[in-house]
Amino acid sequence: MEKVEVTWHEHAVSRDDRQQLNGHRGCVVWFTGLSGCGKSTIANLVDRQLHDQGVHTFLLDGDNVRHGLNPSTAMLAESHDADFAQRFGLGFGPADREENIRRIGAVAELFCQAGLITLAAFVSPYRKDRDLVRHRLEASGGPGDFIEVFVDTPLEVCESRDPKGLYKKARAGELKGMTGIDDPYEAPLKPEITLAGGSAPPDQLAATVIAQLVERGIVSG
Numbered sequence: 719m720e721k722v723e724v725t726w727h728e729h730a731v732s733r734d735d736r737q738q739l740n741g742h743r744g745c746v747v748w749f750t751g752l753s754g755c756g757k758s759t760i761a762n763l764v765d766r767q768l769h770d771q772g773v774h775t776f777l778l779d780g781d782n783v784r785h786g787l788n789p790s791t792a793m794l795a796e797s798h799d800a801d802f803a804q805r806f807g808l809g810f811g812p813a814d815r816e817e818n819i820r821r822i823g824a825v826a827e828l829f830c831q832a833g834l835i836t837l838a839a840f841v842s843p844y845r846k847d848r849d850l851v852r853h854r855l856e857a858s859g860g861p862g863d864f865i866e867v868f869v870d871t872p873l874e875v876c877e878s879r880d881p882k883g884l885y886k887k888a889r890a891g892e893l894k895g896m897t898g899i900d901d902p903y904e905a906p907l908k909p910e911i912t913l914a915g916g917s918a919p920p921d922q923l924a925a926t927v928i929a930q931l932v933e934r935g936i937v938s939g
């Protein structure tokens with residue numbers, strides 16, 4: 719294994735300095751659940767409401783991040799050679815999802831240190847990958863830096879919504895490795911927040927998240 723010489727540097731402006739300027743602490747609010755469960759819709763509502771009340775936020779969202787930070791091999795091949803694209807492009811195999819969540823976790827950690835309330839909305843189907851993000855955040859920051867929100871919407875409901883037609887393709891055998899169909903979704907064991915995504919409207923679920931942030935002293939009511 720190649721030995722790489724890197725050294726951690728303390729910065730002149732600390733996380734506390736940034737949080738004081740923002741008027742609130744940073745944290746990561748991590749939405750997980752099946753495709754179509756409502757992660758994006760709820761995270762966007764929370765983002766809008768917090769932003770409107772002057773809170774510094776940022777939203778990292780599945781499909782968008784897979785266009786920039788974590789593109790597919792085919793996307794990368796448009797600007798890089800085939801070997802490079804093969805090496806760094808990500809799909810939906812288990813190791814690709816693991817690396818997708820690892821990279822996003824590292825970015826979310828930076829945003830948290832910048833004092834932002836960072837909303838992350840990813841299927842993030844594997845428990846160990848989410849737990850690793852939690853452990854990294856709690857180790858570099860402290861307790862309360864990672865708030866896991868399980869958007870608990872039954873597969874039948876997600877499948878009936880199917881806004882991108884992915885479940886239909888998976889059922890027809892045209893898409894392999896679809897979460898909930900032929901790839902596992904491992905529900906969180908002790909999420910900070912569980913939302914009944916199949917039986918309550920999005921604005922009510924977003925209000926539940928914000929109420930929890932208030933209760934935890936992260937934002938004021």
Ligand SMILES: Nc1ncnc2c1ncn2[C@@H]1O[C@H](COP(=O)(O)OS(=O)(=O)O)[C@@H](OP(=O)(O)O)[C@H]1O
Nearest residue numbers: 752753754780810815818840841842843895896897
């Ligand atoms: N095989 C398979 N399984 C699940 N989802 C799939 C798949 N292929 C493509 N998509 C689309 O990609 C979005 C999920 O990307 P994520 O980065 O959140 O996935 S993961 O956390 O790495 O599992 C997901 O977006 P959302 O529907 O917003 O969750 C899907 O639109």
Ligand SMILES: Nc1ncnc2c1ncn2[C@@H]1O[C@H](COP(=O)(O)OP(=O)(O)O)[C@@H](O)[C@H]1O
Nearest residue numbers: 753754755756757758759879881915918919920
């Ligand atoms: N609580 C809800 N009740 C009814 N429909 C919802 C709810 N949450 C989301 N939806 C709808 O379900 C579809 C998928 O939502 P989306 O937020 O894109 O899910 P995800 O990001 O988890 O894939 C969208 O058409 C959205 O309007």
